Amino acid sequence: MKIKNIYKGIILATTLISGMWMSGCKKGTLDGIKPTGTPTTTNFWKTADDAQQAANGLYDLQSNDEDLYGRGFFWFINASDDMVVGRTSADRENIKNFVCTGNEQSIYAPWSAHFEVMKRANDVIANVPGISMDQATKNFILGQAYFIHATMHLEIADLYGSATQGAPVQNRANPLAFPLQLPSVKDNYAYIIADLKKAAALLPYLNQLATTDYGRAHKTAAWAYLAKAYLHAKDYSNAEKYADSVILSGKHALLPNYADVFKIANNYSSEYIWSVASSQYGESILPGAMLENKGWGLYNGFGYYQPTKELVDEFEPGDKRLAATILKKGDTFQYFGQTYTYPIGGVSNSLTGYQFNKYMEPFSYAGGIHVSTNGNEPSTDLNVPLLRYAEVILIKAEAEIMQGKSGDAEINMIRQRAGLTPVSGATMVNLKHERRVELAGEWSDRNFDLVRWGDAQAAYAKPLHGSDGSVVWPARNFVPARDNVWPIPPNDIQISQGQLKQNAGW
Structure with a gap:
């Protein structure tokens, strides 16, 4: 079914923490994602319909919560040099200036939403295997759960994980345990990669889905996120391998006209990999x-x-x-x-x-x-793109260049559509330029690009200007040892009673 109809499937089994937020109790996000008990284990997870409703619930917050892919999560991308906070807002300005605390609602709300979605995915992974139902349908549901968990986990890892302290993740073997940080973000990436490989093995290709199921996870989306996860983990040979899996699948192609990518008629075009499935009745704002x-x-x-x-x-x-x-x-x-x-x-x-x-x-x-x-x-x-085919091509180009190979063919595919002359002997300077202009204003996250390239400190030491040349945002003091990651919400650290540790410097 089309994603705009999926929202009706949100059920008690996949809304385990929302009631706690509303109750006024002092509960943290990660504390709240422990199972609530009876409604889930006694009254649910019995039938194929239960499994399908739970799968539907994987998508609701991704599209219907403005604090995830509406506007809230975008404040981290807004920290880049590509844009500024357009309206007076202390919370958002603090994020832009890297003087936030983690208490800001604009930080806490996206953090919360990510963990709620991951909890829903883990509920599916834990319970659907035991339901008697058609095996192909079961595999599709489980593939969606592994994929959704992985995409949420990747965003949390990128934002909060470092070489010396990983991001938190729920223990699937013991879901009652408080989610704890992994030793390093490398461990987060390994976990994410394992989930995406399971997803890719279970999911069909997009063209094997009924059109009413467009917007659900599919095989080449899993491969594309594998390429991205490996790129972020600096495993460039595997990043290239999985980008090639997408490219050589024959399922995708660049649209001839760049502007057409962002038209309603092309929501599920050949360039589509993964988007926020939206409609005028709700979803991404x-x-x-x-x-x-x-x-x-x-x-x-x-x-x-x-x-x-x-x-x-x-x-x-x-x-x-x-x-x-x-x-x-x-x-x-x-x-x-x-x-x-x-x-x-x-x-x-x-x-x-x-x-x-x-x-x-x-x-x-x-x-x-x-x-x-x-x-x-x-x-x-x-549908607002989250990862599209052009980015997969650029992931391959970056992976090639970082291995000392030529990325010219891929970069020139992107440049040709833009009406530009080809380059020869492309370097990371060329790659960084193409990522910036090709993906500007998208969820690809320019700020994280600058962080992972080691360019953020120098970029943010310069003021930002308006069209008339005037300074509209002053230079910022970006300290990589602290600002490469964001502050974990202190409320959850307090609730964890010391099990969660704040990121260094915050």
């Missing part, structure tokens, strides 16, 4: 979060993430991706069925004088037929 604050009086945009001049200047002359990515002064665009010049009426409340254009297509239609009628929850019919 990122398009509305990036829209001009108050949307020039026509819609309630939030105006949160505003591109910098540094990002705009990164595009080469003639790069077709610039117009598809950024709205700048004088550009024409469609908005609610009319053609306008940016900014509408010559007035903008953008701090930088720019706006991201990637997610604007849903707002182009007359009558707002593809956007939520509730401007306070500005979701759209556009």
